[in-house]
Each structure stands twice: as C-alpha cells, then as structure tokens.
Amino acid sequence: MTTLIYDGTFEGLLTAVFEIYERKLSYVKIRKGEWLSTALFEDVLQIYTDSNRAARVLKGLQQKLSNEGMKRLYIAHLADMDDEDSMLVGYIRYVFDSPHNVEEDYGNKYVLRLSEMVRMVRREKHRMEAFIRFQELADTTFYSAIEPDFNVLPLLSRHFKDRYTDQKWIIYDLKRNYGLYYDLHDVQCIALDFSTSSPSNVISAFSENEGLYQRLWQNYFKSVNIPARKNTKLHMRHIPKRYWRHLTEKF
C-alpha cells in the first residue's frame, strides 16, 4: 500500500493518477497535505503537481467521459469532502481500465459513490440558494455569511449573478474564509480580514430599513404556520439545525 500526498488541487489529483500508472502502483491511498515525518515508516510518495502530466490525464479522461461526466468529477473534487480522494482516484482508474464509458455503471462502487457525492454537493448548493439571507448594509451592498459543509461557493456564483444584477452583494464562506463579491459588473473572489474586528463589527452598518424588514420576515414566518398541522420532525429534516445560525427567520 502506497500513500500519495498531494496539494489538494484538481491538477494535483490528476498528476497523482499519472504517477500511479507510470509506477504501476496497484494499492494506493491518497490524501491532501504536507508530507509529515511521522509517516516515516509508511510507504509515502509526495506528488509534485505537474501541469503537463495533469493535462495528459485530463485529455485521456475526456476521451472516456462525456462533458457531463467530466463536470461531475470536477464538482466532486471541488467539494472538498473529507477522505474521499481515494474514491476519486479509484473512479478515475476504473474509467481508464474499462474499454467503454462507464459513468452510468451504478453497479460499480466507485461510480455509485461519485454519484452520491455529486448529489450531496448539489443538494448543499440548492440549500444555499434557498437559505442565503442577505442583509442590506448602509452602502447598499447586500451581505450574507454562510458555513456550508462542502465548498459550494464557486457553484453559487452564476445563480446569484443572474438573479441579483441590480444590487451589489457579498456571499462569504466563514468556514473557508473567502467570499464572492458582485460589484454590479463582475463577480470577484475576496477575503475579508476578521482578525482585527469580529464579523459582527464589519457588518454593523446596516441600512436604515434592514431591521424593519428582518422583523417583518420573522413575523411573516410565524403567521404562515398552521399549528393544527405541526410537524417538527419534518421541519427539522428540511432545515437541519446547523443552518439556523444564518437564517433571519430563526434569529
């Protein structure tokens, strides 16, 4: 068993696949991060990301997978799920080792797992599209903080850009400490510095009406409830508690 260590990028992952074939490795594990001396007694291979090698693997994949299949693989990796990289490598190897396109071979454990991962990521993406709550700042920018399980911010850009073209907005991933900022023209990546002031200070300057609309929304949420139909279990399944922190109606 060889443990491959790579830098966490998609190119790095593809470089790792290149190494596996070149060195004819069969049993491998792969993980992100730095090579640590504690792993001294394991059979460890540090992968140095190489764009040429990555490009060759990518080209090979494109011949075996449809565009949609490529996209799904990319999304699954981007999601940054814990301990799933070995599954992804297993998937890529299965794709290369099969004579035809296997992306719908759900009887295979790698194909099935990839489809589950993509489903989880897409579900979180949809949840974010639903649960993001903007607060209007005094300078008329609309600000929202999120803490998604997976790295879905890149997948959200288009939806919010299409929808809110005539207002400036920020969506900030507090967990991964980066955000998207739309300035009425383009979306850019930003990092806010919360080290000197807490997030609540950075956003202390709400617009004049912000409080009113938050209260109206909270009221609305209460008014539409039908007590005779109460079903807390169902409610919790739809909105898991970990999302409540950023939901205006649950403040």
Next chain:
Amino acid sequence: MLKILVFLIGMNADRITEKLNILADAAKYDVSCASSGSKRKNENKGLGNASNGICHTYTEDGRCVSLLKILLTNHCIFDCAYCVSRKSNDIKRAAFTVQEVVDLTINFYRRNYIEGLFLSSGIFYNADYTMERLVRIAKKLRTEHKFNGYIHLKSIPGASDELMREAGLYADRLSVNLEMPTEEGLKLLAPDKNRQDMIQPMNFLKKEIIQRTEEKALFKKAPQFAPAGQSTQVIIGATPENDQQILYTANHFYKNFNLKRVYYSGYVPVLSDSRLPALNTSVPMVRENRLYQADWLMRFYGFHVSEIVDQHNPHLDLDIDPKLGWALRNLQAFPIDINKADLQLILRVPGIGVQSAQKIVSARMFGKLNWEQLKKIGIAVNRAKYFITCNSNSFERRDLTGTAIKQYILSQSQSKYIKAATTQLNLF
C-alpha cells in the same frame, strides 16, 4: 420635530407589521406555494428571475415557503362557510395599499427570502374591482421595478376576460380555485359562488395560453402569457366527496383545462358551522398525502385514474400508498424481471421511484443487477422484493397473497409508514 418623525416611522412600522400578520394569516390556508414552471429571465438588468422553484424556508408544519403569500385584503362580501375571511366572521380586517405590497415584495426578494409574490384577495365591492387592484400590483412590479421574480395571481371568480387577459401579461401563474370537488359541495358551503364563474375564466385562460404559445413560437417578440400556466385547489374533507370523485375531478381538469397542478388542501377546522366538520376534527393529513401520491401516479408514473380508484375502491387506502395498493390488487402482473422489464413497468413497482428506475435501466446495460446493487441504487428492497426478480440464486417465496404481503410490509416498516404518511410530496 425629529421626535415626531421617529414616532411616525414607528407607527408606520407597527401598522405594516399588523397588516402583514393579518393578511398572511388569512392567506395561509391556500396550500399551493409552487414557484416553478416559469422561465422568466433577467434580461433587462432588473431584479430577479423566475426559473428555479426554490423553497426558501419551511413552516413548522413542514410546508415549503417559496412565495410571499398574502391577501390584498380580508374584507369580503361573500360568506363561504369554510373561510376565515367570510363576511359573517367577526375578525380583524385589514387592507394593503398597492405600494405596500410592491415594497414588501421587492424588499423580501432582494434579501433572498422569497421567489416572488402569491397574491389573492377577499372580494370587496365586486369581482372586477378587486381583480383590477391585483393586476395593478403585478403591473407595477413588472414595469416600474423591472421585477422578474415569480408572480402568482389568484383570479377572482367572475372577473372579466379583459382583466384576465391583462393579468396573464404580468403574472407567471394564474389560478382559479374550485374550492369544492363537486358542484353540490360548493352549493352547500359557498352559496354566493357558482361553479360556472370559476370554469369560465379557466376556459378563457386555457384558450388564451394556447393561442399565446402559438404566437410566441412564430414571433419571438410576442409577450409571454402566464408562462407557468394555471392551477387550482380543492378543499378535502369539508364535504363528503370520496376519493374517486376527487381524483376524477382532478383528472377531468388536467385533461380538459391543461392545468399544471391541482392542489388538495386538507380542511383545517377553524369555524363552527352545522354544515362543516366539528371544530375538534383533525386535519385529514394522511388522506391529503395519499391524494398527492395518487396525483403523482397519474402525472409521472403513467397510471390512469381508473387504475387508482374505482367503484370497488372509492377510497384510497390510508395504510399504504396508492402504488402499493394497485400492485396488491394486480399481483398477476408480478414478479417482473428487473434486468429485462421496460422502464414503464419498473416505474410501477412499489419501492422504486422515478430516479431509481432510470438508474436501473442505465446500470443494467453494464451487467445484470443483484439485490445488493439494487439496494445501493436506492430502491426500497423491503417493499420491492415481493414484486421483482433480479440476478440472484437465493430462494425467494413467490406464493404470498396480497394480504400477506401487505401485513409483512406494514409490520416491517410501521414507524416509517407513519412518518411517510405525514410527509407531503415526499413519495415512494
């Protein structure tokens, strides 16, 4: 001076809050909240689009909140027995101004609380007078605020064709509620209303939608007309109709009026009236759920209404979902071979949903599927196993009667069934 100003703003905020409480509360019994089916894009650099059908939150009873659902007013000249806003009910009344509804919609939308507006109203003065206000709000949102979010207007029965036509130019969806599954039911509980006043605008909308769609195909620039079509709602359990009557009515309207959706709203007893179920009657939530499941079978699973309910089975079985019910009545059609059967047949197997069925058909091209793989694909094997065969050598009993299968399934999944029964629209 400043103090007075603050006081005025404060009062205004309280007043608008009170109105919202009253008029959202009165609107909540209309169960439809869908915001899907439209493809309105944000092409004018305006605000929003209407192509996603997102549920932005869920009420504590687990229903999707997608739209700001309010009444323009709860003043009403009619006296429908089942309705909290009826004339003879002694409640607080309120009315929004056109501008207030516009401001609420825009500001909620900008904060990503909602997909758009679902506006209906009690009837004040007369049908056209009320409808004209509703249309004016939609028009203002679209033209003055470049609002491209979703707008659902509930048409007032008896409104003129002219107003309906204008409504269709601004709204994504229009609905006319049938209220009661049959004409007799309506006569009993809503003596001021007549079914013809509902069917007439539905008919008008159907024709107009067809004509406008043809125009749109010819001239790209032709305006959109109610792109998300029309829907209706019937109240369940306020009158004695059986499920066969309800589902045949739904089927009739799907077929003849091109309805996008029929909503079934379990009656919530809020008023005491000798014509209505007693106040302590519980909301028929399981029945409502079974009706939605049956509705889905008709729309997505290729079932004909007569396969789901008939003279001998006028009521849906509350213990089991209607698909399992059908399968148990038709055991001669099973078992089917999962590795060979058509998609249409696989869709009819209890425990297999649309997505799993499609996955099965894709996956079996790579090799015959066994129980383990089927489980992983996501089918409910504990139910499906009585109706299918797959790539397996182990002995399987095939001599069970329908009653025995039902008992087995119920005993195995009792708790799950009870849960499933209260889960609206979360099927199979």
